[in-house]
Amino acid sequence: MSPAMTTTEVTYEKLTNIADNGDLQHVPSSTINYKLRATANWVKKPFKQRSFWERLATLDLASDKCYVVQPQNPNPPPNLNVWRERLWLVITIAPALLIQALWYYIIPETSYFHTWHPIFAFVFYHLAFVAFTIRLIKHLTYYMDVYGTFDEHNRPRDYVPDKYVPRLIISVLIYTLARTGGGLILGGYNRHAPPSLGHTISWLFPVKIGLWLISLDFFFYSYHRAVHTFPFLWKYHSKHHSTKHPTPLQSILADDIQEIIEIFLIPLLASLAMPLSAHEFWIAQCILMYIEGMGHSGVRAFWTHPLIGEVLRPFGMDLTIEDHDLHHRYGKSGQNYGKQTRIFDRIFNTISERVEGMEK
Template structure:
């Protein structure tokens, strides 16, 4: 659907998929992997807001992320044992960058199928925004840069050719993944909140809020200053915080942590109409305090938030609870969720 803005570059009009006459290499690359939130000419069901919402269990989400984390570790370990040498830094960079790309491509396709099956949030009022005609290049470059920059930072800071995946600090892995999400969300919460309330910072965040009904590809639809902090700044602050409190945060641990974070960042913009939390080993704990994050929480941040907003966290609602910036859910309120109507998240 079209959003009207005085600046043509602010338009969220998305017609390019049906008009190939003006396609560039960026349009072709996005289309080549079928990287779309819906398939054209395929029905998307619409439900009233009081229709019960389905439930996607935590273990399904955790299984998905762990599957696409353990598989590259296993391939890497087999190579080490068969060849007798480790990947060089350059090979490790390409290998793990591609491993994240595979996970996110599979996640996008899985969530797209779910959207066609169970619909999208606020679907009775508004369709999901597509990648805008004016933003195809920006979207593709952000997706590509995000994977490259995070993989480079992880390899540059942590990778050692003397350490195969079996050297991973297994005893620390589960608490590291849980704490990484909490600490990252603390830094992200304040960075995100300040971007909304400080006039001089809002201009770097407003582009991201042009979409009121985002899809997974629009998770990184933002100006370059925000992209830098989202992709590198906040993860680096979290990494050094973890190191400062005495956790090992080696290459493989950090890669695993980032797999969970990346999945949550993207799935949180999917808008699929279901009760699904951000994956992680501490979700059950946050839920005890009504502080777990579900897809609708960030969806409401986009739908109703502009300069003044709420639900600033993107991994949990812990800091939103602490600092009083949560708002009630609508379609995913507990009495509107059918926990017996369970969804399966396809692995492949």
């Protein structure tokens, strides 16, 4: 396993490049001091000696090189093929919907087992969501290994601290259970209506889901900026910022209050603004998980939102991996509060200009 973690302090110097470009209005006035890295002795144990929680957290580990400082890469980050990512999402999201549709097609309508009871649908889609999450983590850590990560010449990715490992896994379970159940409830799951285009899934579902994600981003931006602005609220968000260089699963690491707001309240408000069917919600929550993991992976590539990135790019409102990666480096000082788009960061002048992640 990787060597023990460094205990030296590192200062983030790349902000001088922004100063050379004369654009300091969106950047904190001081450099970023990296504090001592949290203890993560669990990664040094052989797999068989790890606890149940630690074995599950092992899924989030990339290769060893992602956890040690690397030589500075002089080349610009490559453009990730967005169509290849869209194909990956289709291949990974569609099977659950196809299985239910085929079940309804194959099992006779006269059979008691023809329709899926809401409880059965909940169990099935929850397991499918967990499977999607595992595949997503492997997908992201693969790219971390291939392309490296942002700011890796200053400081590598952070391990999950020992004290947060059980909490992280429990948070993942709460997230997947709540989002699956919430999607069925908010989407008005109808056991007699299997997934089908033009029926339970609109032909315009990419537009509907895109609008839902923008609505969600508005409510998230409002809450997120508030917890960074007001000291009495920061305590509810500070656990999520225990890392300046997170990994995919650490996107879910949060305080109890933050979990309630992000897992329950914000999706509820977004669904009131832009209603989705139960099967559309399944697609939306998978894309949402994809963006959450992507934004916390730090993959050194120009990797934008697969659904709405190209639409927002001409307006400078598209989101890429480095945007949220910089947000974590800034810590409480904030910037880049949006997590699906930069629409509201652009409107309210809270954008931090990119350092490495410029489009080629």
